[in-house]
Amino acid sequence: MSQLHPPKVLVTKIGLDGHDRGSRVVAAYLRDAGMEVLYTPPWQEISQVIRLAEEEDVDVIGISSLATDHLLVPKLMKALKKAGLDYLPVVVGGIVPDDDEKKLKKAGVRQVFHPGASREEIVSGVAALAAEARAAKEREVFA
């Protein structure tokens, strides 16, 4: 993993809901851990998330969902693939029923953080995925 820049994480919300307590706390935790956080207002269009991820060269995409917006994540995964960004790890945090978690994982989501997830779990989970994404990007550059 490149030591030049700290991991860069996009923390965002797609869909209809605007509750942002969780995403704000997570953003602060990641920043405290030395990561760079790109934080957006809620209600982002999927195309907007793709554009941001690409332009800002983020390492991890974090989607926060309280009120069923996670059901749109499979659409996001497809769009990422289409844009050639499917090496970017996506994590989801919030209210995600068990059955839906399976569906999200199947769609390629790397990790789902539920409401009781600790700071430690979130920070270390995201950091590990960011390192992986960096390695994948470097492979692409040198390939």
Add this chain to the structure above:
Amino acid sequence: MTRRAKAGGTASKAVPLPLSDFDNARAAWRAEVQAGLGDKPNPKNRSGVEVQAIYTPEDRAGERYMEALGFPGQMPMTRGIYPTMHRGRTWSQRQLIGLGVPADYNARLKTILAHGGTAVSLIPCNSVYRGYDIDEMPVEILGTCGVTVNSVEDMTVCLDEIPIGDISTALNDPSPFTLLALELAVAKKRGISWSRISGTSNQSDYLSHYIANHMFFRLALPGARRVLLDHIAFAREQVPQWNSLSIVGQHMQQAGATPAEAMGLTLSSAIQYANDCLARGWDPDVFLPRFTFFFDISVSFFEEVAKFRAGRRIWADLTRNRFGAKDPRSWRFKFHGQTSGVDLTREQPLNNIPRVAVQAMAGIFGGLQSLHTDSYDEVLSVPTEAAARIAVATQNILKEEAHLTDVIDPLGGSYYVEALTDQMEVKIREVIARIDEAGGMYAAAEAGLPQQICGDSALAFARRVDDGEQTVVGVNKYRLPPEEDTQRVALKPPPRKKMDAQLKRLAQFKAARSRADVERALADLQRAAESKDENVYAKVVDAACSGVTHGEICGKLREVYGFGNPLIVA
């Protein structure tokens, strides 16, 4: 009152008593406590009030009963807003419901009413909250968090066989209040006079949406402000039993504000709305009796009781002394409480049942008028039927088995509760003063100050949980191995087929309307919105009666006023 509140708090400020049995006993007790607890610091509650190990008459030295407490229904209202309180009439059991399509909602509503629910509540789909019809939104998430209600036809189905002229309806209906407009259209069709329609526009507090949850924000602030005031004016004349303004502390506490901060910010919003009404030249005794409040109830039991008692006392003081209201009805701090979802855990979810019971008790002892108890599974999904039934049963048990309502303000007079009420009052008034200094809640929200307060406290609380200072059972203590922690049943979203059928119904409804009526109603709405003094809300109601849909009404007003992108402070 402020001076008394400041003097009431800690032992060190109390008037010294002559050496007596009390002093000897206290000295002996202190020595034993010192031996037992050592120098362990006093705990602080969520609002930052340090609590002593015991409270005694010493903490209440100098208290003047009539000034601080009085009798229920009389100033300073600390003990309750009505003379008989829960002994006369208990609270409305108002379970939030809404899922799927209108027919699903109607069936669920009838079940809730059959199980002890005494009032209607309606939670619309998030697409409705955002100001759109279902045909403008991704189908995957429609009806997953509330009912898809867009047209007078949808509302007719939602309220089928519900006696809306006799029981009150609480609509989660932010500006421009299209759900009330649709209900009034249904009433008109059914021949029910609008004077019999009673209930509340929940979520009418656009400032709280702008600040805290950004979920329902539809119109930019100036437009939202205009439509709210027109809505209040309209309801006053046409729907006199309607509480047109519900000022919401729940969002801000759920977004992280401490109980004291949430109360202070909410009262600051109320001050803003009262000032806006005064600026229209209205008499405070005409609009203040229709103000209602909506609060979160956390599991921090005594703190919540004290929050409500202090809030009630401050509101009575503000209405009478700041706004000059003379009618006792203007001084009444009427509030709905909802048990806090933030306190619920996904881990060992059945533990949420006792949590909700404790939260509900805090609200009841705090003197609420209406209560929603969360279902234990609300942290997993929209409530399942079985869990919702337990939430209702919890209220029935507290109301009818446990004898909580036999005595009015039963915790009043507790040395601790009274001292804490005073200290919470001081904290709450500090927040109000801060917002006053920032130019009132409207200006403060534009500048991001309350957003900052909520975010900072959310983070501070999360850190306390992560650092183990605040126990959350099953989360940072008493955890079960994941394989044993499996009682998690989540409600399935409505089947796609159902939503496709609903989309078809909406298309048919739109096609069958009189195009001319719709265009005329939308033109009237636009003209009113662009005018200086025409009542915009009267045109919203006309439009709903003419078959214009929710999304069309919101769309037209967005054109005029702009969309309200919330200010994000993070």
